[in-house]
Amino acid sequence: xxxxxxxxxxxxxxxxxxxxxxxxxxxxxxxxxxxxxxxxxxxxxxxxxxxxxxxxxxxxxxxxxxxxxxxxxxxxxxxxxxxxxxxxxxxxxxxxxxxxxxxxxxxxxxxxxxxxxxxxxxxxxxxxxxxxxxxxxxxxxxxxxxxxxxxxxxxxxxxxxxxxxxxxxxxxxxxxxxxxxxxxxxxxxxxxxxxxxxxxxxxxxxxxxxxxxxxxxxxxxxxxxxxxxxxxxxxxxxxxxxxxxxxxxxxxxxxxxxxxxxxxxxxxxxxxxxxxxxxxxxxxxxxxxxxxxxxxxxxxxxxxxxxxxxxxxxxxxxxxxxxxxxxxxxxxxxxxxxxxxxxxxxxxxxxxxxxxxxxxxxxxxxxxxxxxxxxxxxxxxxxxxxxxxxxxxxxxx
Ligand code: PMP
Numbered sequence: 001x002x003x004x005x006x007x008x009x010x011x012x013x014x015x016x017x018x019x020x021x022x023x024x025x026x027x028x029x030x031x032x033x034x035x036x037x038x039x040x041x042x043x044x045x046x047x048x049x050x051x052x053x054x055x056x057x058x059x060x061x062x063x064x065x066x067x068x069x070x071x072x073x074x075x076x077x078x079x080x081x082x083x084x085x086x087x088x089x090x091x092x093x094x095x096x097x098x099x100x101x102x103x104x105x106x107x108x109x110x111x112x113x114x115x116x117x118x119x120x121x122x123x124x125x126x127x128x129x130x131x132x133x134x135x136x137x138x139x140x141x142x143x144x145x146x147x148x149x150x151x152x153x154x155x156x157x158x159x160x161x162x163x164x165x166x167x168x169x170x171x172x173x174x175x176x177x178x179x180x181x182x183x184x185x186x187x188x189x190x191x192x193x194x195x196x197x198x199x200x201x202x203x204x205x206x207x208x209x210x211x212x213x214x215x216x217x218x219x220x221x222x223x224x225x226x227x228x229x230x231x232x233x234x235x236x237x238x239x240x241x242x243x244x245x246x247x248x249x250x251x252x253x254x255x256x257x258x259x260x261x262x263x264x265x266x267x268x269x270x271x272x273x274x275x276x277x278x279x280x281x282x283x284x285x286x287x288x289x290x291x292x293x294x295x296x297x298x299x300x301x302x303x304x305x306x307x308x309x310x311x312x313x314x315x316x317x318x319x320x321x322x323x324x325x326x327x328x329x330x331x332x333x334x335x336x337x338x339x340x341x342x343x344x345x346x347x348x349x350x351x352x353x354x355x356x357x358x359x360x361x362x363x364x365x366x367x368x369x370x371x372x373x374x375x376x377x378x379x380x381x382x383x384x385x386x387x388x389x390x391x392x393x394x395x396x397x
Contacts, residue, residue: 016368025366029384031375032368034183034347035251036314039381046249048307052296056289066288068279069272070099074291077298078257082212082225082242089232089261096272097259098279099291103213103243104136105283106258110209110239111140112278113260113271114174123174123209124166126150128372130183133176133211142174150185155340155352157187163196171205174239177231180224181214181346184374188218188345194227198234208235213243216311217318218345236263244294246347247311253290314378318347321380325389332389335396348374357395365391 010018016032035043069075075097079090089095100106114121123142125133126149138144148161169175177197180188189197201208210228218224232238240259245251260275262268279285297303322342329338341349351373353361361367367388369375380388 012370016370019362020368023366023368027384027387028366028368029379029388030368031377031379032370033379034376035378036246036249036318036347037378037381038317039383041379041381043249043251046307046310048297048303048310049248049250049293051306052293052300052303055296056292060292063288066285068098068276068285070286070288070291071295073299074099074295075257077295078242078244079259081221081298082215082228082240082257082259083232084222084225084229087229087232093265094262094268095259096262096268096275097257098275099286100241100256100258100279101254101283101286102245103211103241103256104132105254105286106241106243106256107133107136107211108140109258109275109278109282110241110260111137111142112282113258113275114207114209114239115141116274116278118172121172121174122169123176124169125176126162126178126182128184129176129178130211137176147175150182150187150350152350152352155187155350157189157193159189159193163200166197166200166206167204169204169206172207174207174209175201176209176211177227179210179212179215179228179240180218181348183213183346184348184350184372186341186344186346186349189227191226191230194230197227198231201231202234207237207239209239209241211241213241214246214346215242216247216308217315217347219315221308221311232261235261237261244290248290248294248297248307250290250293253293254287255290255294318377321377321385322349324382324385325377325380328385328389329392332386332393334389334393347376347378349377350374351392353392353396360395361391365395367391 013032020030037043079095083090120141120143122145123137124145124147127146147165148158151158208231215224238261242257244255260271262271297307326338326342353373355371358371358373
């Protein structure tokens with residue numbers, strides 16, 4: 001039965017990681033994988049998470065099943081984190097959600113849910129977008145089309161072309177937006193641009209589907225949700241996939257939320273019964289541990305303050321690396337204008353060099369990044385910045 005199966009090529013990022021691990025050059029740098037790293041190159045467990053885990057270990061009395069939606073406490077706290085307290089959609093009792101295994105679980109559940117509402121519905125994604133969006137959404141049955149988003153030649157948004165393409169999108173179609181910290185390009189929509197898109201969604205009737213994987217990594221928890229909240233005030237229906245992997249550092253615990261906003265409470269109850277049925281037919285119910293940590297942190301003032309401080313520290317480190325990188329590239333005499341890196345947000349930016357130059361950085365300097373020249377900013381540090389910038393300057397000569 002399985003003998004005829006051919007092997008698929010290895011995931012490029014995992015292949016890169018294996019090559020990095022095997023490299024014996026002490027100056028090697030990994031800018032491939034999208035996890036936050038501190039100055040020492042570690043991805044630590046947050047103190048607030050450790051403390052929440054300690055408390056849970058003491059207070060937990062059962063491991064009995066929770067149910068397909070996860071706990072009510074988790075869902076209420078996450079809905080408020082994402083939408084902000086008192087958001088009209090919450091006040092109108094039009095929001096329903098489920099705790100999911102990571103943001104990926106949320107994307108997949110919502111894609112299947114949307115496919116139930118309208119089979120093979122079209123979903124428009126940005127060009128470029130996170131590579132895993134394609135299988136997560138496409139394998140659920142949705143048809144994927146793309147809208148222009150980022151211009152690699154000028155390292156800036158193609159907003160006019162984006163609007164021009166989205167003008168043809170109407171009712172029964174979905175448009176995927178990155179809430180903040182766009183992966184892979186780091187270029188986010190301005191408030192004015194979100195306003196234009198919200199008006200288009202309202203007028204044309206398409207359904208926004210927002211992927212929020214980096215809330216708190218750009219400007220602040222609230223500022224990063226600005227576009228999402230505005231969109232949710234402007235349209236009757238919307239989908240949101242939220243991830244707690246980055247902002248709580250809970251990557252391997254797999255925790256996220258699939259949230260839907262409906263026209264009214266009655267349609268919300270019907271929709272939620274379908275969404276939970278999708279969950280039941282996939283993995284039945286989410287793992288509890290990560291969700292219990294998030295709930296504990298968000299509902300305890302002390303833990304929450306500690307978490308927000310740690311999140312701020314991660315964000316500020318990334319933002320200072322961004323300005324440090326621009327400065328050091330200039331100092332190293334790298335050909336080109338890299339100021340765009342300072343304006344961009346979150347974990348990633350495209351350096352904007354050719355695949356041949358990327359290859360040369362790997363072969364000659366042991367610097368690892370994906371072919372597109374997307375770099376994971378947090379892989380840089382005070383220790384490796386100078387070496388990195390000098391190497392880039394040399395391959396750009
Ligand atoms: N969306 C985007 C854009 C991402 O970059 C990621 C993480 N790389 C996710 C969703 C989901 O990640 P996870 O399933 O680990 O929460």
